[in-house]
Amino acid sequence: MAARIYQRPKSAMQSGKARMDEWVLEFEQSEARKPDPLMGWTGSGDTQTQVTLTFPTKEAAKEYAAKYGIAARVHATPPRTLKLQAYADNFR
Known part of the structure; x- marks a missing residue:
């Protein structure tokens, strides 16, 4: 199993910074996606x-993966x- 560990990015939809300090462990695909012949949905x-999986620190995520x-x-x-820009820059 292969996985990637990264820090959650800030949401583009809101200006808040909630859950940005979390580290995420996601597993990578081990099998290619293919369309379903009946419905046409993509899946595997x-x-x-x-x-x-979410972790409070990068070290905790690495320890879990190693374990x-x-x-x-x-x-x-x-x-x-x-x-940084001034409001007046919008009218130049």
């Missing part, structure tokens, strides 16, 4: 992709940059 028999023998890759959190 892989149920591990539905599992999402259960999960090959996990840690994705670094990109640095946050602020775009």
Whole structure:
């Protein structure tokens, strides 16, 4: 089983920062998705992709993966940059 560990990004729909400090462990797909011949929906028999585990720290997520023998890759959190501009810049 392969998995990835990353820090939850900020929601684009709201300005709040709730749950941004959580680290998430998600399993990667082990089987390709294919369309269902009757309904046309896309799916696969892989149920591990539905599992999402949250941890308070990156170290806790790495310890969990090591304990259960999960090959996990840690994705670094990109640095946050602020775009400072004045209200008058909207009218230039």
